[in-house]
Amino acid sequence: MAAPCYSDSPYYNVSACDVVENNYNDSIPRGSYYGETYWLNWETCGTSGCSLLSPNPEETLFKSCSLGRLASYYVDVRNASHISAALKFVQAHNIRISIKNTGHDYFGRSSVPNSLAIWTHNLKSLDFHQNFTAFNCPSANGQNVGEMGAGVVAGDAYRFYSSHGMDVTGGYEQSVGIAGGFGQGGGVGSYTTSYGLMVDNAVEFEVVTADGEVRIINECNDPELFWAMRGGGGGTYAVLTKYRHQVYPSVPIHTYNFVASFPSSGSANNTENQALREIMAMHASSQIEWSAQLVTGQVDYVLNGASFGVVLPYGDDGSKLKAATAAFAEFVGNRTDIIVVQNNYTSYPTYADYLAVTAVDAKKTEPAGIYSILAARLIPRDVFATPENVDALVDAIVDGMVKASTLLNFTALQVELETPVTNLDSKQETSAHPAWRNSLWNVIHVGEWDEPLSPAAHENATTGFLEILDPLKKLSPGGGAYVNEAHYGEPDWQETFFGSNYDRLLEIKNKYDPSHVFDCWKCVGWRGEQE
Structure with missing residues (x-):
């Protein structure tokens, strides 16, 4: 995307560069280029790449334009036969492949150097x-x-299905390809509490398997493969071309928004974070009731503030959400030690109408074109059941936030309330980590930076973010993390990402892909960096 801005590039063009600079941090235009990822970690390699400096996109980030860690070549797929041909080609010539859709990827699974990439981003058909x-x-x-x-x-997808009076169980950020890794690794969003994960709503897939065969799979045809691709992760079993899924009659979207700064909690000294701790404790203490009322959404905490985007899709005038959150809204509204910017309710006729709000918020909370690292854990219901457990949870989170702030210039804590409380998958129809079914929070430590770190600083941040998960792991023994949103360095990845499903998933992997044509970072059957 940024090649027109590099004078050493054959694509150097001042006018084209002006357009690139204007769009550089917008995730939608970025997704239309094979050579872009949402986060720069996965398109650059150390001091090698072809990117712009995010805060000042008129400046190039590197001295010269190079591939970084991108694939050497890619196939711009327009139909399933292109995938079949590519798979047969790579097996005939022993070439490594990678699969990329949008590049909204925290693990770098979709951008693999020295590979032939299968780029599915232009498979844009929609039907109802x-x-x-x-x-x-x-x-x-x-x-x-x-x-x-x-x-x-x-x-x-939201706009298309809304035109038919329907809602789809997609995600929060508009640029996510919801049929790709999202729709195969779980898939969480504003409808998860009401209708379950995206994989819970899968009805049928069209895929191309490693042998180049185009298959339509469902609960009757290749049921093992269908089960595995409903939670076992993308880029692992087959290349998906079409995703058929349940949709639901549209309902209004009601939101509760609380934004505040905590002047007395801005220190990295964890003994001074009283407002943060007390508000987080009230939030955690409210969670069992909120989940019972199907309240969902995202909450962002920093050491000196918080931003709540709580959501309830429901066919009323917003009364249910107000009743569920009234005690919390009163609690924060009556505090005199914080500066309240927003503490109110808003309703939207449809999710399509709500998109303008989420787009603005995503640019602030998940900006594109920067570097990012995550460390995450699913928190089970029993942690929220007693005051003692809530206190332990708050201590674990805030202590982690304090440590994270010493590792990187910008860090935050995101709590996703998007867990499938209405779909416990008692018949195990999906392969999503069983920990989802008993969790109320997905806790995510987020670190972001603008320019490449030194190798030592990068290693320090990577190790440090893994260490801040230790207290959360102790609170959730036998639990896990979302395979799409976690720490890419997780050592116990089989258990953490797939739980008790891993052995069965591996058997299915070996049946449909015996030569491991599909091999991505810490995916089922991953053979390690040296393979």
């Missing part, structure tokens, strides 16, 4: 079936089923 007939599977027939090509991004 009021009455759906599954392929050779009467038990999967149903009503209100959507169909997306692998490259459809969330914003386009």
Whole structure:
């Protein structure tokens, strides 16, 4: 994308560079280039790459334009036959492959150096079936089923289904390709509490397996593969081309917004974070009731403030959300030691109307074109059941926030309330980590920076972010983390990302991909860096 801005590039062009600079931090235009990822970690390599300086995109980030860690070549896929041909080619010539959709990827799984990439971003078809007939599977027939090509991004899906009076269980950020790694690794968003994970709503997939065969899989056809791709992660079993899934009649979106700064809590000294601790404790103490009322959304904490974007999709005038959050709103509204910027409720007729709000918020909380690292843990219900456990949770989180602030210039803590409390998957129809079914929070430590770190500083941040998870792991023994949003250095990745499903997932992997054509970072069957 930034090649027109580098004077040593054959694509150098001042006018084209002006356009690039204007769009550089916008995740939607970035996704339309194969050579871009959402975060620079995964398109650059040390001091090698072809990027702009995010705070000042008129400046190049490197001395010269190079591939960084991008694939050497890519196939711009427009139909399934392109994938079949690519897979047969790489096996004939023993070439490593990678699979990329949008590049919204915290692990670098979609950008692999020295590989041939299969780029599915331009598979943009969208369809809606009021009455759906599954392929050779009467038990999967149903009503209100959507169909997306692998490259459809969330914003386009929301608007399309909204035009049919329907909602889809997509994600928070509009540029995410919700049929790709999102829709195969779990998939969480504003509808998760109401309708379950994205994988819970999968009805049928069109895929290309390692042998180059195009298959339509569902609960009747290749049921093992269908199960594995409903939670076992993207880029692992087959290349998905179409995703057919349940959609639901649209309902209004009600939001509770609380934004405040905590002047007395801005110190990195963890003994001075009283306002942060007390507000987080009230939030945690409220969570069991909020989950019972299907309240969802995201909360961002920093040492000196918080921003709540609490959401409830529900067919009323907002009264249910107000009743569920009234005690918390009163608690924070009556505090005199914080500066309250916002403490109110807003409703939107449809999720499509709500998109303008999420787009603005995402640019602040998840800016594109920078470097990022995550450390995350799913927190089970029993942690919220007693005051003692809540205190331990708050201590673990705030102490981690304090340590994170010593590692990187900008750090924050995000709590996702997007857990599938209404879908416990008692019949184990999906392969998503079982820890999802008993968790109320997905706690994510976030670190961000603008320019490449020195190797020592990068290693220090990576190790430090892994260490701040230790107290959360002690509170959730046998638990896990979201395979799409976690620390890429997780040592116990099989258990942490897949839990008790791992052995079965590996058997299915070996059946459908015996030669490991699909091999991505800490995915099922990953053979390590040296392979």
